[in-house]
Amino acid sequence: MNYEYSQKEFEFFIELYQMVSAYSASHPMDTGGADCEKNIQGGVEKLGQTPYLKLGVSDVENANGLVTLMGAMEVVAAVSPSLYLTAEYSMRLLGRALAKWGDEKQKQAFLNPLISGSAIGALALCEQTVNVDNEPLAATGEKQGSTVIISGRKQFVVNGPVAKVIGVVGTCDGKPAIFLVDGDAPGLSINRTEGSFGYKGACISEMILENCRIDEDRMIRCSEKEDMVSVLRLWENQILTGASLGLMRASFESARDYAKSHKTGGKPIIAYQEIGFKLAEMLTLFQTSQMLAIRAAWTAEKQPREAFDLTLCAKVFCTESAARVSGEAMNIFGSSAYFGANPVEHAYCCARYGESFGTSTELSRIKIGDAALGIKP
Ligand SMILES: Cc1cc2nc3c(=O)[nH]c(=O)nc-3n(C[C@H](O)[C@H](O)[C@H](O)COP(=O)(O)OP(=O)(O)OC[C@H]3O[C@@H](n4cnc5c(N)ncnc54)[C@H](O)[C@@H]3O)c2cc1C
Incomplete structure (x- = not known):
């Protein structure tokens, strides 16, 4: 490539x-x-x-x-x-x-x-308190004539409070389906989750569906051969990989500029070798992450069957690198990192999310290990 x-x-x-x-x-x-x-x-x-x-x-x-x-x-x-x-x-x-x-x-x-961009959507995949990688989907749709009646509970949904339409992932007749539910549909309660650690401007909510009715033609299905949940997880992991690159760029560039301008002990802190080493480490992790992320994206496009394991490798490496790079940026900013609207502080909080969102770093390692041994899920 x-x-x-x-x-x-x-x-x-x-x-x-x-x-x-x-x-x-x-x-x-x-x-x-x-x-x-x-x-x-x-x-x-x-x-x-x-x-x-x-x-x-x-x-x-x-x-x-x-x-x-x-x-x-x-x-x-x-x-x-x-x-x-x-x-x-x-x-x-x-x-x-x-x-x-x-x-x-x-x-x-x-x-x-x-x-x-005239409307915002959301996708509710994860179930209440559990990771869908561990347990089957609990949200269900029951067909009654041409109507589908949906019940279920989702823990965290990005865009839940502002979405015009929400794709609720569940099962219907024992097979996976996405139900397209309007944001203001009767039977749907959206409880906004306040005070998130990172992504402070994003709207996140819990969602409860109690006998929420949609027309059958608002149901999306995939072919029998596909594993819908794995494909959605792959896409979510790509999003978190891309986020990590941006957070590393913001952290590295802010820390580099600060190190050049902030003086202590009579000189800019870039003059201290230890600060230079930190920046070198940050840039190395950032550039290595970029290459792996682009390779995983290329593979997903050209050789989709091989993309699942490589995307997990990229997600683990990039999200953990983002946490490390933004953490080092916090150290370079010293006490200034803790006050005011600081891009480094926000990048650090967002980076920590990347490890738990999507396929968590722990579950990703288990899956990568299984793939290395040739064990199919
Ligand atoms: C702010 C926010 C927004 C979100 N937005 C969305 C969204 O828009 N749509 C959506 O569908 N989901 C969303 N999620 C869900 C998210 O993607 C996670 O998948 C979900 O939060 C998993 O929950 P958990 O980590 O608490 O799971 P748990 O399964 O309870 O895991 C808890 C811990 O145990 C570890 N663990 C779990 N299983 C194993 C195992 N087998 N072996 C070893 N360790 C294990 C996990 O890695 C984790 O560290 C969001 C989550 C957050 C925090």
Whole structure:
């Protein structure tokens, strides 16, 4: 594979960076609160005016599918982790599910508004208090004529409080399905989860479905041969890998600039060898992560059967590296890291999430070990 991005791709990344940075400077998106929520919705609309939301979902001129997407993910996550999470859980989870398994009518009604950024979606996969990698899906849909009646409880749903449509993952007749439920549907309760440790601007909620009714044509199914939950997990792990790259970029660049400008003991701290070693370690982890993430994205595009294990390797390495790089950035900032709206502090909090979100770092290692031994799940 070729690791080099083309001139056109670089130009797109620069335009994306300038657009998101300018918007985020006048519309804070990582502080939490009502204004922040409005700003993020505006941010998603702005992303809808670029090819960003389409990447990985449909063909984009001068773009190389998931490989271009990985580079673009780094750019958006570095500027605003909360905008990134909102846009990704909307587009690269629910949007990709609609693009892959939805019928034309569903695409028209639900996918097009997500691509244009005029609506935000959510995907509720994980069950209450448990990781779906350990236990079967508990949310169920029961068919009654042309109606499906859904019941279940989901613990954490990114975009739950702001989503126009939520893809609830469960089973119907014993087979996996995604139920497309309107955000304000009768029988659906959304309880916002406040005070998250990172991704402070993202809206997250618990969801309870009690006899929530949808028409049968709002149900998405996959083919018998596919494992829907594993595919959704793969996509979520790609999102967390992309987030880690952005968090590392933000942490490294902020720490490098601070080390050059902040003086103590009569000289800038970059003059102390130990600070230089820290920056060298951070850059090494960041660049190694970039290469592995791009290779995993390329494999998912070109050799999808081999993508599952490699994506887990990339997710483990990149999320753990992001935690380490942002932690070192905190040390370089010293006491300044603990006060005010500091990008390094926020990157550190977001990075810690990456290890537990999606297939957790512990479960990923178990799966990677099984794959190394040739044990099939
Ligand atoms: C802020 C936030 C937002 C989220 N948004 C969404 C969303 O939009 N949609 C969605 O579907 N999900 C979402 N999730 C769920 C998330 O992706 C996790 O999968 C889910 O939280 C798993 O829960 P848990 O880690 O508490 O699981 P648990 O299964 O309770 O795991 C607890 C701990 O035990 C470890 N563990 C579990 N099983 C094993 C094992 N077999 N061997 C060794 N160790 C093990 C885990 O690694 C973890 O460290 C979100 C989670 C958070 C925190």
